[in-house]
Amino acid sequence: xxxxxxxxxxxxxxxxxxxxxxxxxxxxxxxxxxxxxxxxxxxxxxxxxxxxxxxxxxxxxxxxxxxxxxxxxxxxxxxxxxxxxxxxxxxxxxxxxxxxxxxxxxxxxxxxxxxxxxxxxxxxxxxxxxxxxxxxxxxxxxxxxxxxxxxxxxxxxxxxxxxxxxxxxxxxxxx
Numbered sequence: 387x388x389x390x391x392x393x394x395x396x397x398x399x400x401x402x403x404x405x406x407x408x409x410x411x412x413x414x415x416x417x418x419x420x421x422x423x424x425x426x427x428x429x430x431x432x433x434x435x436x437x438x439x440x441x442x443x444x445x446x447x448x449x450x451x452x453x454x455x456x457x458x459x460x461x462x463x464x465x466x467x468x469x470x471x472x473x474x475x476x477x478x479x480x481x482x483x484x485x486x487x488x489x490x491x492x493x494x495x496x497x498x499x500x501x502x503x504x505x506x507x508x509x510x511x512x513x514x515x516x517x518x519x520x521x522x523x524x525x526x527x528x529x530x531x532x533x534x535x536x537x538x539x540x541x542x543x544x545x546x547x548x549x550x551x552x553x554x555x556x557x558x559x560x561x
Contacts, residue, residue: 440501440502440503440504441504442491442493442504442556443491443506443556443558444558445556445557445558446489446557446558446559446560447560448481448483448485448557448560449556449557449558449560451479451480451481451482451483452477452478452479452480452481452485452488452529452557452560453477453478453480454475454476454477454555454557455475455476455478456474456475456476457473457474457475457552457555458473458474458475459471459472459473459474459552460472460474464542468542468543469544470540470541470542471540471541471544472538472539472540472541473492473538473539473541473553473555474512474536474537474538475536475537475555476534476535476536476537477509477511477529477534477535477537478532478533478534479529479530479531479532479533479534480531480532481531482531483531484528484529484530484531485524485528485529485560485561486524486525486528486561487508487523487524487525487559487560487561488508488509488524488529488557488559488560488561489506489507489508489509489557489558489559489560490506490507490508490509490539490555490556490557490558491504491505491506491555491556491558492504492505492507492539492541492553492554492555492556493553493554493555493556494544494545494548494553495548495549495551495553495554496545496547496548496549497547497549498547500547503544503545503547503548505541506558507539508523508524509524509537509539509557510522510523510524510537510538510539510540511523511524511526511527511535511536511537512535512536512537512538513526513527519538521538525561539555
């Protein structure tokens with residue numbers, strides 16, 4: 387291209403009016419996408435049960451059919467200098483329904499007359515242990531009547547006031 391062509395092209399661009407309609411339409415589409423994202427996120431989080439910090443929930447109606455045994459505690463150091471607490475055990479479905487999800491509350495007691503630390507989370511089943519422990523949601527391999535599986539709960543922060551006794555594990559949600 388010669389210098390003359392560039393000058394002609396730049397003069398042409400300067401003379402063309404800006405198409406504001408296209409810019410307004412594009413901005414409207416972006417705004418609509420943002421609004422849709424906010425609405426979807428709000429519906430997702432609104433569907434989650436609201437658990438006040440430290441609140442102990444009632445047992446699920448099917449909880450009596452699920453037996454937790456063989457609880458073992460272990461601990462490792464975390465990357466940031468803290469500690470990771472692992473709670474391993476077995477869960478058995480003694481009921482007549484197939485279970486596709488379990489929510490538990492784990493209660494860490496203390497001896498200093500403070501409220502205990504209460505953690506609410508989905509129960510994760512142990513899929514494999516070799517070469518390392520691999521966990522999966524109950525929905526990936528549902529607990530049929532009579533089934534028994536290993537589980538692991540992982541806690542990356544347990545209060546210093548925890549007295550070190552076995553935590554209480556309560557089944558507060560069953561799907």
